[in-house]
Amino acid sequence: MxxxxxxxxxxxxxxxxxxxxxxxxxxxxxxxxxxxxxxxxxxxxxxxxxxxxxxxxxxxxxxxxxxxxxxxxxxxxxxxxxxxxxxxxxxxxxxxxxxxxxxxxxxxxxxxxxxxxxxxxxxxxxxxxxxxxxxxxFADQGLWHIGKPDVVVTMPKDLIVAAAAPDQWRDVMVDPGLTEDRWLMAVETKPTKGWRVVHHAVTTLVAPDGTSATDLGSRLLNEYALGKNEDVFPEGSARLIKAGSKINFNVHLHSIGEEMPANVEVGFKFYPKGYQPKYVADIIPVAGSELDIPPNTDNVRVDSYFRLKTPVRVLSFQPHMHNRGKAMCVEAILPGDGVPSIEHGDPIVPLSCVDRYQFAWHIAYHYAEDVQPLLPAGTVLHITAWHNNTASNKFNPDPNQHVTFGQRTVDDMSFAWMKFLYLSEDDYKQQLAERKSRQTQNQQ
Ligand code: HEC
Known part of the structure; x- marks a missing residue:
């Protein structure tokens, strides 16, 4: 195999x-x-x-x-x-x-x-x-799907979308004034105005100074896209929001022929103070910052790796590239002899591929409950990204540019947001055993 x-x-x-x-x-x-x-x-x-x-x-x-x-x-x-x-x-x-x-x-x-x-x-x-x-x-478009939030954070000013303009991606940072760490039960991002011009709104947590846990200095919080707004963590699991965290709104705006104001809010539901979740949910960017995409070249490949320190249950995969992004795959390299590497011939399990990546659509692919990958500690997640920097890519603003990693949409990226629940060794073994017994039952 x-x-x-x-x-x-x-x-x-x-x-x-x-x-x-x-x-x-x-x-x-x-x-x-x-x-x-x-x-x-x-x-x-x-x-x-x-x-x-x-x-x-x-x-x-x-x-x-x-x-x-x-x-x-x-x-x-x-x-x-x-x-x-x-x-x-x-x-x-x-x-x-x-x-x-x-x-x-x-x-x-x-x-x-x-x-x-x-x-x-x-x-x-x-x-x-x-x-x-x-x-x-569809009348519930403006309502909260998570129920009444405990805290709502709104962008302080409307973004005005001109009648005719190229698509824009705007960033707005807001300090919600959180004075203590809180465990999140559910989160939802949604427009309050200008539904027709807001294609996507991505909220990220920007950690308080000095505690930034990732190279990017922020973590995906939640994402609004039509038809899938809310993120409710499975029972007993929660995500931590640290005191002092700021919220960044990244809004993809699309002109529709008339001028329109747009605004976005994010709502939080917290567990009661003092609550300790059984499982901690988290989102990790499996990132490759060494991006070097020559001009007029297709299928430029870049690989990124992330080693899991504890067992996890994977909830979702969300590729992130920019205009030159073409395809992305994630696979799990399981620890065989304790030193996971391709050279050692460890089992490699393909999880997902997006074969026609489109920057305009940020989609998080949430695995169905009974097939969420259960991965042991020591597993290496391997992301492979391909970019197309030729004129055959209709989203390419300029195939003659040499492209590297960067925040601007004319730069590019090559990472995946992977959402997990961290499991203890015992929980991992138990969940794996339950799944195996269910599979055996189904086969009979
Ligand atoms: C998540 C939102 C969304 C969903 C779901 C969706 N569409 Fe679309 N569709 C769009 C948007 C936005 C555009 C215009 C931009 C683009 O093409 O990406 C579009 C464009 C189109 C077009 C091209 C229109 C033109 O101007 O030529 C067709 C046809 C279409 N959609 C059909 C469908 C059909 C059929 C389905 C369901 C099977 C569907 N869409 C589901 C958002 C959506």
């Missing part, structure tokens, strides 16, 4: 980029002919309700609404093209590598894509409007 995994993973990335264009082959068309044409009311609307309408409705960030037959009809060709290319909904995980089940996964199955394709190719029939289930209620 171990020797086969590495080359295969490389293969998979190249392969999945290739197959994108060849979906919907004559074989699929033949199959389609044999089955009745799907209708909007019965077959297509449920897909749009689950995976598209959170963004594609009046007042949201999608450029058009897709909440009714009348609205979707003129976009049918574009919808067909975007779902076949797996560009919509935004979800760029390579579904053939490593862990394939996630929480709140909006992506479409092959069958759902096939349904949309056959609906469009079959002349976009409406079906019986009475068969369409009611759309979800």
């Amino acid at each position: 171990k020797s086969a995994l590495r080359p295969r993973r490389w293969h998979v990335i190249g392969f999945s980029l290739l197959v994108m264009g060849t979906f919907g082959t004559p074989a699929a068309a033949q199959q389609a002919a044999a089955r009745p044409t799907p209708t909007f009311s019965t077959d297509v609307a449920p897909i749009l309700q689950r995976s598209c309408m959170s963004c594609h409705r009046q007042g949201s960030i999608g450029p058009m609404a897709l909440t009714s037959y009348e609205e979707a009809r003129p976009w049918a060709r574009a919808v067909r093209q975007k779902v076949m290319a797996r560009e919509m909904p935004p979800w760029y995980i390579d579904r053939r590598v490593g862990i394939t089940r996630f929480k709140d996964d909006p992506s479409l199955t092959d069958e759902e894509i096939d349904t949309i394709v056959r609906w469009v190719d079959g002349g976009v029939p409406r079906g019986n409007p009475a068969d369409m289930k009611p759309n979800p209620n």
